[in-house]
Amino acid sequence: MEKVHFTEEKATNLATLYGRALDYRSAHPILGDKAADDAVRRIDYDFTKIGISGDRAASVVLRAKPIDDWAAEYLRDHPDAIVLHLGCGLDTRFQRLAPPETVHWYDVDYPEVVELREKLYPGAPNHTNIGSSVTDFGWLGQVPHDRPALIVAEGLTMYLKPESGTELVRRLVARFPSGELICDLFSRTAIRMQKLNAPVRKAGATLYWGVDDPHELERHGLTLVSSLDAAHWATPEVLARLGPVTRFQLRLLKVIPALARTAHIVRYRF
Ligand SMILES: C[S@@+](CC[C@H](N)C(=O)[O-])C[C@H]1O[C@@H](n2cnc3c(N)ncnc32)[C@H](O)[C@@H]1O
Secondary structure, three states: OEEOOOOHHHHHHHHHHHHHHHHHHOOOOOOOOHHHHHHHHHEEOOHHHOOOOHHHHHHHHHHHHHHHHHHHHHHHHOOOOEEEEEOOOOOOHHHHHOOOOOOEEEEEEOHHHHHHHHHHOOOOOOEEEEEOOOOOHHHHHHOOOOOOEEEEEOOOHHHOOHHHHHHHHHHHHHHOOOEEEEEEEEOHHHHHOHHHOHHHHHHOOOOOOOOOOHHHHHHHOOEEEEEEEHHHOOOHHHHOOOOHHHHHHHHHHHHOHHHHOOEEEEEEEO
């Protein structure tokens, strides 16, 4: 068993990992992420106190699924890409997407998170872990910058200070010949209401960066390609797998657009 002593924002990756494990154990999984379930079973931690239960688990995988689908699409079109998976936590997206060996994948998170990843997950020739804050920009020197880049950041932007987040975007856009950024954004209302977010509160984490309109990031060199508010993350196929409580919550989001707009999944090109 692996011990874990994460605090604040680092501890939030245990909640999302657990959400994916619960999805795997459910009758109709959406991600089917066996590696997440295996990892949870190897971590010596009381996951029941983390603020994630069956229905919240659905919200974790509802966010992950379109991000997986968009990322897979990019990699199909760019088999020579490099992938920067920022704020990767303990996510097993590399295993889920199983990119071809011509793609090189970099998982980036704080050193203590990467240390645990290395104990939990096998290495691969086309995979590198980087232990650094994403906003200590020296880590970018470890990554080749002559290939198209797919940058994925799920559950990261809201933990960054706005000025560091926009600086990160500007540096990434300037560094690679072309690419896509796929990430999620919280609105300023979601940042103000963060005490209602149980996994964030229980981890003792603080959220800083809110973006109300995904077009706001276009001023940093990005072009918005797609944007889904929280009422539109589930495809009909995914909807069919959800339990009645989550389906009801999604119906509620559809009739209260202001609530749906507190979170977006976005895809930008540069
Ligand atoms: C909510 S978790 C999401 C983890 C993962 N993307 C997932 O979906 O399971 C947030 C992650 O962002 C990481 N993080 C927050 N700020 C960071 C920073 N400045 N540099 C690197 N990682 C950061 C945390 O350590 C944590 O692993």
